[in-house]
Amino acid sequence: MKKIEAIIRKSVFDEVLEALHEVGIDFLTYYDVTGVGNEKAGAIYRATVYETRLIERRAITFVCRDQFVEAATDAIVKAAQTGEMGDGKIFISTIDESVRIRTGEKGPESLYIK
Amino acid sequence: MKKIEAIIRKSVFDEVLEALHEVGIDFLTYYDVTGVGNEKAGAIYRATVYETRLIERRAITFVCRDQFVEAATDAIVKAAQTGEMGDGKIFISTIDESVRIRTGEKGPESLYIK
Amino acid sequence: MKKIEAIIRKSVFDEVLEALHEVGIDFLTYYDVTGVGNEKAGAIYRATVYETRLIERRAITFVCRDQFVEAATDAIVKAAQTGEMGDGKIFISTIDESVRIRTGEKGPESLYIK
Amino acid sequence: MDLAALTSSLDTFWILITGALVFFMQAGFALVEAGFTRSKNTTNILFKNLMDFCIGTLGFWLVGYGIMFGTGSGFFGAFEFFSEVNHAPAGIPNMAFFFFQLVFAATAATIVSGAMAERTKFVSYLVYSAIITLVIYPVSGHWIWGGGWLSQLSIPFHDFAGSTVVHSLGGWLALTGALILGPRIGKYKNGKIYAIPGHNLLIGALGVFILWLGWFGFNPGSTLSLSNPSLVANIFVTTNAAAAAGGVATLILTWLKYGKPGLSMSLNGVLAGLVAITAGCDAVTPGGAILIGFMAGILVVFSVEFFDKVAKIDDPVGAISVHGICGAFGTLMVGMFAVDGGLFYGGGAGLLGTQAIGVLSVAAWGIGIGLILFYAIKNIMGLRVSKKEEENGLDYYEHGETAYN
Amino acid sequence: MDLAALTSSLDTFWILITGALVFFMQAGFALVEAGFTRSKNTTNILFKNLMDFCIGTLGFWLVGYGIMFGTGSGFFGAFEFFSEVNHAPAGIPNMAFFFFQLVFAATAATIVSGAMAERTKFVSYLVYSAIITLVIYPVSGHWIWGGGWLSQLSIPFHDFAGSTVVHSLGGWLALTGALILGPRIGKYKNGKIYAIPGHNLLIGALGVFILWLGWFGFNPGSTLSLSNPSLVANIFVTTNAAAAAGGVATLILTWLKYGKPGLSMSLNGVLAGLVAITAGCDAVTPGGAILIGFMAGILVVFSVEFFDKVAKIDDPVGAISVHGICGAFGTLMVGMFAVDGGLFYGGGAGLLGTQAIGVLSVAAWGIGIGLILFYAIKNIMGLRVSKKEEENGLDYYEHGETAYN
Amino acid sequence: MDLAALTSSLDTFWILITGALVFFMQAGFALVEAGFTRSKNTTNILFKNLMDFCIGTLGFWLVGYGIMFGTGSGFFGAFEFFSEVNHAPAGIPNMAFFFFQLVFAATAATIVSGAMAERTKFVSYLVYSAIITLVIYPVSGHWIWGGGWLSQLSIPFHDFAGSTVVHSLGGWLALTGALILGPRIGKYKNGKIYAIPGHNLLIGALGVFILWLGWFGFNPGSTLSLSNPSLVANIFVTTNAAAAAGGVATLILTWLKYGKPGLSMSLNGVLAGLVAITAGCDAVTPGGAILIGFMAGILVVFSVEFFDKVAKIDDPVGAISVHGICGAFGTLMVGMFAVDGGLFYGGGAGLLGTQAIGVLSVAAWGIGIGLILFYAIKNIMGLRVSKKEEENGLDYYEHGETAYN
């Protein structure tokens, strides 16, 4: 099993969700993060103008069986790409074990819809 | 060392904390996430009734030595199980290295209470 | 590629950011978490005095090429250490693949500034 | 002091304090609009609400006051730049009357911002909101409150505190604005309608409480005098009763219709009751007020559904329904429920007819001029922010300043 | 206008404006209760506070006003459906008096919702809150303000603005409600007591400021007239002084007791001072007011601890202590501190005796009828939401709508 | 009631209601300060704002009122412990006047807390805020409003509602406090200046709306009488116009200067206009008010930049600029714009001279005594929290209670 983590723009979230749905990924978890990256944004607070590299992003993470990885990655790239700096990154890593709390079952089985 | 990540219902958080404490896990980090999964909830906003699959969850994560994994997993399953859809998942992965910032020490040692 | 996750005090965040910058880490993602650890804090709410182990922390995570790991770890330890309980932990794990969404390119290349 | 002077002092006090309450409604509108929209646009919506009042203050003095109250034709007052002409009723200082009218004018402008929230260019907002306070509102206001043609009909049009003058006019402008602007990205997708929940109902609810409080200035203050304390007291009771009835109606209806009682809709229900009673708060009994409020609370639900689902005009806070539809409805109901002249009290259909004329002519004015105004702005300077700005939030791009840090 | 008419205008103005301030206390209560509870129940608590006022408005008109002020026995007024009978003091329009009394009645109902927050079924809340405004509050109100038996004692019971009529009655009802309902899940576990911190102290603090402002309507407005401006001014000062002293007392006590000064408790301390001075705000000196407020600020801390730790009655916002205990305490203190008749001013124990009778009989009424009411609701329709609903938040299950998005 | 009694009732009503509005400004200040600072210090800032009013209430009664209004020298009133001496103008009860003066005194103290936010020890705050209300404010207040030397100049110093008495004094004290305290950690690092954005602009904006509302008590209420309704109405209009002009000025300037219109600065601009018009709200025309407000809106931007970037005095909410600088500026402008005696109206430089004397002497007093006070506190009990407490938030360490949970 692989874990896919994507840091994306909040504004493409709906599109990414749909794209993942189309390749069969229906389970995931997301949360809002702040990213430091290439993109910069001008900001003003009271009399101070400053440039911030701290920009709101959304982190999406899900675990899926190995054969889904490529399709899922492609789906995210397609849905989340604007071509401008700051589109984000996808990271893939290995998961040793997965457990469905509701039933206690383990392994890739626990990732199926039931 | 293994990293255990569990996505659970917020309402079972206290129970899970206690259950983990009983099997010797006293260190962890948690944050609130939104989950997309099997569970659906009816929602209304102004005149629009809709079904949402976006449901508040809590993510718990901790790193522990390998021999704790099974007990910890079992403890979480027991404490977090309601038997209804949406109980969440546990994911286990491998951690290469761990560092205690306070002392700089590395390896599983850094996970002990001191 | 390695993923570095550090749980640090919010109050040392700026210092850590700078320290990482100095060793060449310019990309990262962070979010606020609650930590359960050795540190305890006294709290009062209305007439109830209680001790809480739930303390606000900040989680920083970034993926970098293997050769950066040591410098980055040291930089974090140096910047985030106060010597008192609760300074936090750093966890290092392996990332299988990385994708830059903007360009679709994969592998360590996707981590370079462009 | 002699008796006349004392009376004048008392009446001045009255309209200044009620005017201050009406001023406070600006905060109420700001909170309602901010609460019912997303957090990425909060700075923007607050800024708009602050600025329309600031600009309105200057603009209403510049020409609005004269256009509304100046002696002119039945259709238009007079240009009195930086007006110093006295338009106040006897016994009240001109500046007190001016202040009272000013806060009403600002209300009309503010209504529009809710319907056009989350996608309108800031600079365009400032322009159209200025034009509303400077010209659009004063013109129709002149017809009704400035001695214009609607007040000269054989059965004069009755809009005591502004269901039509202020609210439905604001609503119609909001309608045209939202129409020309188009829906927010994500509201209608692949033929489906999506709810875009507001980011903070607590703030929205506080806004409604503040508006309700402000209405105790809006309606009773429109007597402009305390010479008839019974009347003033009645207006407090009818205003309050209609608000309560509106809330209860929406509570019941949403419960029946959607299976669960909905707060966001009930907050609209309260406002619907308040808007609807504004025209006839002086003319109906408490029982009549409850009926009017109750019906408005029902109407607002169907109206919101209509604009959302049938007309597909995206109005984030329900301003068109609450102010436009319920304002018009309440004005018509005066023709039914007015103790003196209403259909239900044996007064025949005469008053009802006048009320319909008034409602329709203000609707025609509001919609007509609104279409022109917003099309003009759209073509000259652009009305809508870019897709990117909208998606990432107006706060970032328009102001470089987020509300929450 | 002649002098009498002008006086009437002025007095009407007075009670309407102070009534509007009391209305605004609804917002204050809503914010305090929302701020002191968890975010998963925010929609629910706001909705309750909105609806109890809406329903109370209709219900008080339906029967409450008549029961409270109608001419009946010493124990009960009269049924006057949709009352049009004039109960106002001379010179004040009936509707003004009605409005003023209405906002007081709604306050009594609102108090209860805080103590029963985060676990009560919404529909049951609506039912019991309606019964409170329709019947329970008017009955005991009749005894004291409606010409009933407590006002006919040889030394009449003195509760100027409602420490007992409004606050302690609300507090006793809150007590029985919270008792029958039981504590929130997680409050008492394995013999330990857990703090369940409110989700937004800023909103709670804003609520307290709004309540404090509202009290400048509540207490001075209860004069119902401006004929004695010195009295009115004194009431402003005593009200304000007691609030300040309550806050200072709690500041000092929490600092000494817990090692750190606590805001959540000090906010309660301010309210405790305000509740306690309400009965005697017209009868004591500023110095007396400070003492009463100071003692109330001390008392509230011990009372909160008692209910939390000894009685184990879970009251999320401290309504029982603030309104019940400090209301009763303040009423008794009139017997001590009243310049005219108080024990400390050589008036003997007579007034104190009467005050005790009043406090006890309202307590008996509130607790007795409260037990019946809440048991009845519990058995007929259920009082508490299911475990699952409580754990996941009432907003989800009762309303399908979360406050923060 | 006879005519005199009725007049007295009316005037008492007037100053009590306007006093209540001024009281409500405490909430406004609390929200502005909380909104413009970080969430880790929210409990602390709310607590300070609550407590300075509580302590001020007791302290102003203890000695402040006497020092300010007692008959003494031109420099100092009298010690009248727990004052019962009547200082009210004829026809107004002493307690009404006392209440009105009290809420002003508390405002002066509250101003300081904003500039010193996020790093001041709580106990030290309580001490210095008490000293301000008890002594510092009453002394200079005596000079101007208590019959002291500045009111006895051949051309008397004109500060109608307190641009100098209240605001600039508060601003100067804030200046010395912020100076001695030093900047927040992280504000100036390696020669660079960092913005530390406030955590909730919505709350800050609501605070500004509440303050604006409160100013309709602050300025018009300072007439202390309704005998001249035109004057009162003029004050409403000048106050409102200056606020609006201040907002518009800042809108334009920030747009030009920074490329984007900034809300946080425009909120300051509105307050700058309000502070600046306070001295001359009774003496200038609406046009004059707009000019004064507009200039204040410009001035505040440069002043904030100056203190932030040149003087490097860290003032999280801009209190020094808004209250100190704009208060002084507005006071001077009376010498220019006063219809009666102002330079622009042919009155010569006499009034301007007096105004300058007043501004300078209060500045000298405020800065002088402020330096002494804060140095003394720093050395005796410490003024600043430890580095650790500041970094982790005062809420944790000073109160053990966080605002958001």
Ligand SMILES: Nc1ncnc2c1ncn2[C@@H]1O[C@H](COP(=O)(O)OP(=O)(O)O)[C@@H](O)[C@H]1O
């Ligand atoms: N190596 C990394 N580790 C963790 N997060 C990263 C990393 N690189 C980028 N990110 C995240 O992705 C976001 C976008 O990256 P950025 O470098 O701005 O875009 P781009 O890849 O288009 O140049 C950043 O704000 C950050 O949150």
Ligand SMILES: Nc1ncnc2c1ncn2[C@@H]1O[C@H](COP(=O)(O)OP(=O)(O)O)[C@@H](O)[C@H]1O
């Ligand atoms: N493969 C996954 N990757 C990441 N998160 C998941 C995954 N599957 C489930 N989750 C998380 O667990 C939550 C509960 O899962 P759900 O499928 O609803 O429950 P169940 O396993 O009982 O059917 C989801 O809301 C989501 O946050």
Ligand SMILES: Nc1ncnc2c1ncn2[C@@H]1O[C@H](COP(=O)(O)OP(=O)(O)O)[C@@H](O)[C@H]1O
């Ligand atoms: N094994 C762990 N897994 C996940 N998070 C941990 C772990 N150990 C510590 N943490 C995080 O680090 C924070 C600081 O740890 P703590 O044990 O208090 O400090 P120290 O290491 O200095 O004794 C904790 O609050 C928690 O968030």
